[in-house]
Each structure stands twice: as structure tokens, then as C-alpha cells.
Amino acid sequence: MTELKDLAGRLRELHTGDLLVLPNVWDAASARTVADVGFAAIATASAAVSATLGYPDGEGAPWQEMFAAAGRIARAVSVPVTVDAEAGYGMRPRELVDRLLETGAVGANLEDTDHRSGGLAEAGAHAEWLAGVRAAAGEAGVPIVLNARIDAFLPGRGVAEEDRLAETVRRGRLYREAGADCLYPIGVRRKADLAALVTELPGPVNGNTGDELDLAAFRELGVARVSYGPRFHFAAMAGLKSAVEELKRA
Template structure:
């Protein structure tokens, strides 16, 4: 079943905007499918938090892939995984773990979680090429979404150099075999439009004050994802309900009287 699902996921990047509300467990994934979305994407931050860990490759990778496998078992649609920076796994092992878990796509980011900053662009392109070669060898057209972190504060970049570097990296990553690139953290329609035009291939966007779904579609964005937004919204709703319950029960403020 992996090959048809991978092919479908790739096709969905060419047409109307592919909307990916990110899931973190079986129930959230089933809800995404029940509401008619054609793909389940995971959020590493949400999955890690649900497992009791922080984001940024702080969760054991086996736990992360086990969570993905539980999701893939209960949904009939393609599953694409936020695989962070690949957890230090060699390309062939990374691809094997993804396919074993039932995934047919992945995000791979160019943040260097060990040294800080960004992985050199050429080195990241080589890694992506290795993942593509490993997927080809496995006979599955794994959909690779190469995340570009130039717009994040940790990149050390600012101003126009963020978009310029995103374009340079995007072209390298596409040439290396990435199906889509994801300049995460772009808040400006002008910046995102520049990247979409400069890369010349499928681009993953995120919503924001200047970037609603209509604007993203008009800019030529291929897909949009939401990261841990829905997971955090659920916690915020619970927090509000607990505050109401505490007041109704006549309880003191936490820590009062100590």
C-alpha cells in the first residue's frame, strides 16, 4: 500500500492548496480523516509533548516512530511525518523506519540541533539526496518536504538575507530530490511570494495575520501545515475549563496561602 499512497501524496502537491491540520495521536488523526482531509501530517512538537518530551529531537526517536505507527494503523489515508532533522539516522535507516511505521512522506529540517544554527546547505542537500536514493532503492516514492529554517531566530539571519538564503537552499534541496520545501516561520506575504517564485517548485507555507488560506493559494503555495496549533488549542481550552471549575468549586488560586 505504500507506493499508491506515496503517489497520491505527491499528486496532491500539484493542484488546489493541500491543507494539513497536524495530528499527534490516533484520535486526532482519525478526526482529521473524519472531517474529510485527504492526508494526515504529524507535528513533532505535539507528538513529543504528548509523550512527555520537549521538541527539538529531545524525544527518543523510537518513541516518535512508534507514535507514527499507531497513527498509520488507524487511518486509510497517506501519513507524512515531521521527522525533525532525522534524529541522526543514516538515510537508509531513516527511510526504513519511516516505511516500517507506515509513513509515505516526511519533513526534514536544516536546523543543526547539536551545534546550533543551520546545517551547511551543501551538506543538507547531500543528506536529502541520500534519503531520496534510499527511498528509490526501497521502491517507494517517499515525499520529502525539506524544511528551511532561515526565517527562525536561531538561524542568525535577518532582513532580506532570510528570503535570499531560503531561495538558494530551496533550489539546492529540490535539485537533491526534495518534492517540496518549507520556509517555516515566514510571516510576510511579500517574503513568501518571493520564495515561491524563486524556488520554482512546490512550497509549504503556514498561516498568519498576512497569510490566510486564500492568500497562500494566490501566492502559489502548494501546501499549508499548522504544527502543534491544534494540540495547544486543546490544552488552552482545558485550562480555561479548569479555571471555571475551580471557581465553581470555591477553590483558592494555586499557591494561595503558602
């Protein structure tokens, strides 16, 4: 527990300095590669991990297999690991915290999509659950770094385009009050929208790269953290496909 506590503290500190860049991984080999290059922390991507396991994203894979994969990743590196735990797999807060710590992870990405309905979870109820996770981490003695993903900008979540910014701010403030360390408004593509969110949201903000958003833009705006989701997994699979297609033609 002492080692996990130290790793959690290190991960939290990484949100307060220069931009924390997280090229998300999917297995032990990809985690070692990212760590060996010199990145200060490792983050998983649920879409990439679930695809590797043969399941669809969106809690399509059994949590036992997802957490087993996270454990293999954490054992492969010496830097802090944060796990994309999707929407928490229906677990109660203390169970989720205990399962995460068993893997060796010290951070979690937790989203507010309700995978049963496909829409967004009720914001107040989700904030209450996040507060429970925060409290459970305190009881366990490891201050897990909670990255609260806000899905209002994603299509199909029932939020009109003109309302997405305000709804993201509303939810983000609730989640921060509940104890989230970082707020992750996924799906934001416009620089102006992200600038407004960095201003309006309390605490560190996690961004995604896009046409208007690169690492220079994130540093300019004061974004704390950037993650890439399954992008590098998709690129690796595309490279494999290209190589075997060439082999097949030979």
C-alpha cells in the same frame, strides 16, 4: 509495499491540485478526527507529538518514541500520512527511510536546523543527505514525499534578517536538486516574502498561516501546501485547561 507505494503516489498528487491543507495531529485520536472530517492526508507536528510524550521539541524525544507514535497514527487512518521527522535524528538515509516505512508513513518533513549547535546545517552537506534519503526511498521501492524545511527565517539560526530571503532561495534550490518534492520555508510572515519565494523556488512550496497569510492568500500566490504545526494541539490543551479550571472553581 504496494499499498505504501500507492499512498505515496496519492500524497504526491495532492501537491499538484488545489491547496493541500494539513491540520497537524499528535496522536491516533486527533488523526482520526482530521480524517473523519474529510482531509485528504494527515501530517504530524513534532512539537505536539513530543509534548504529548513528555519531551521538548527539537529532537528532545527519543526517535523510537516519536516513530512509535507515528505508527499509531498511520494505523488509525486510511489516508496518506507524512511525519515531521525533525532533522532525521542523526540517522543515515537508508535507516531513516526504513524506519519511516515501518510506521506506515509515506512522507517526511525534514528540517535543516542542526539541533546540536542550534544553528543551520551546512547547506551542501544537508542537500547531500537529502539526496541520500531520496536514493534510499528509491531502493526501498516507495517514493516517499520529502518536504524539505528551510529554517533561515527562524530567529536564532545565525541568518541576518536582510539575508533570509536570499539564503532561503539558495538552500531551497539545493534541496530541490537533491530530490525534495516540496520546499518549506518556515517562519515566513510577510506576503511579499512568500510571493518572492513561490517565484524563485523551483517546485511546490509549503506555507504557514499568519497575519498576512490565510488560505485565500496561499491560493492567490500558488502555494501548494499549508501546515499548522502544533497550533491545534495548543488549542486543545488550552480548552482542557479552561474546562478543568472551571471545574476546580465549581
